[in-house]
Amino acid sequence: MTLASPLLSAIPGLRHAFFTREGGVSDGIYTSLNGGLGSNDDPRNVAENRRRMAEPLAVAPDHFLTAHQIHSPDAVVASRPWENGSRPRADAIVTRTEGLAIGITAADCGPILLVDPHARVIGAAHAGWRGALTGILESAIRAMEGLGAERSGMVAAIGPMIRQHSYEVGSELVERFIDTEADNAVFFMPSTRERHSMFDLAGFIRMRLENAGVLMIDDIGADTYSDERFYSYRRSVHRKEPDYGRHVHAIALEA
Numbered sequence: 001m002t003l004a005s006p007l008l009s010a011i012p013g014l015r016h017a018f019f020t021r022e023g024g025v026s027d028g029i030y031t032s033l034n035g036g037l038g039s040n041d042d043p044r045n046v047a048e049n050r051r052r053m054a055e056p057l058a059v060a061p062d063h064f065l066t067a068h069q070i071h072s073p074d075a076v077v078a079s080r081p082w083e084n085g086s087r088p089r090a091d092a093i094v095t096r097t098e099g100l101a102i103g104i105t106a107a108d109c110g111p112i113l114l115v116d117p118h119a120r121v122i123g124a125a126h127a128g129w130r131g132a133l134t135g136i137l138e139s140a141i142r143a144m145e146g147l148g149a150e151r152s153g154m155v156a157a158i159g160p161m162i163r164q165h166s167y168e169v170g171s172e173l174v175e176r177f178i179d180t181e182a183d184n185a186v187f188f189m190p191s192t193r194e195r196h197s198m199f200d201l202a203g204f205i206r207m208r209l210e211n212a213g214v215l216m217i218d219d220i221g222a223d224t225y226s227d228e229r230f231y232s233y234r235r236s237v238h239r240k241e242p243d244y245g246r247h248v249h250a251i252a253l254e255a
Contacts, residue, residue, distance in 0.1 A: 001033065002056065005157035007218040008251070011117045015057045015101075016251040018111065018159040018220055020229040024049040029241050034231070036105055036246030037066070037087075050248065057101040057252045064101045066248060067093055069126050073135040075143040078102055092125035092140035096147045096253070103250030107231040108224050110205050111159035111249035114140060114214070116149035122251050127205050129173065133180060137208045151213040158219040159249050162234060164189070164200040166225035171195040177204075 001023035008016045024033030026045040033049050034041050047061070054064040065078055068087040075092035078100055082088070093102040094114075102124045104111050109128035115121070125131075125140040141151050168191050177184040187204045188197040202219060209217055224230035224247075236244035 003160065003220050003222065005113070005218040005220065007155050007216060008113060008115065008157050011115060011155065013120070013254045014115055014117070014122070014251070015254060016113050016157070017053070017056055018157075018249045019053055019247050021231050021245060021247065022229060023052060026245065029236065029243060030245040033247075034245035035066075035248035036107075038068075038105075039246055040243045041245070053248055053250065054101060057250055058254065059099055059101045059252055063099060064103065064248075064250065065093060066103050066105055067091065069105060071128055071130045073131060073139050075123075075125070075136070075139040077143060077147065091127075091131050091136045092123060092143065094121065094123040094140060094143040094147060096121045098253045099255035101250045101252035103248045105246040105248050106159075106161065106224075107233040107244050107246050108162040110161040110201055111247070112137065112140075112205065112209070113157045113159065113249065113251040114144065115155050115251065116144060116153050117155065118153050119147070119149040120253060121147045121149035122253060124249070124251055127201075129169075129199065129201060132201065132205050132208060133177065137205065138212050141212050141214065152215075154214045155216045156209050156214050156218070158202055158205055158217065160220055160222035160224050160227075160230050160247070161202060162225045162232065163202060163223035164198050166223055166234075167199045167201060168193065168196050169199045171197070173199070
């Protein structure tokens, strides 16, 4: 049901999980561990799935936190469960509170889990192409620093996401990245279709982390599009399915 980062697993007092779609109660296109609060799945199934995900992180279901993601560069600090279940609009969460699991939902975008093991500060960031380009990783790192972390001591794990051999994009996206920084051209290689390229989102994320001063990085390496163990927004679109499931990938400091 889960994949783990060797780097994060070696840190005492820390729990984390990159969840696959296995081990839940949803069915149909959501089979089976759909954690997407914004999906059209039965809310009772989503609640049960999230309860099951909270268990290996040793937190109560209401301490298993995700934000209302909007592909932004915005990070928020969590110190307690969300009040009245109201989720902030953001794409990264950071905390130093023990017993809180902070996570992101994804179905092709990049989940990044972060920790400064000495300061005991953790973060979770949702990086699609837009968030990665506009600074969500840097925002998460700065928010962690605000809680006492140091970027030179941070460890990051890059989770399952759509990989370059599956991620075809149009020329307008390539131009946007290159207009921002000419060196970004290295993350695109030609596709078999004219005016299309294959984008290395994971490589771009790693570069942004390294440029921000985070050098201890682990990459799970799984491709959500080609591996049926994972939900994939793009695969669902190609199959003309009406909706898609979402993973939750999370991290917690043990109480």
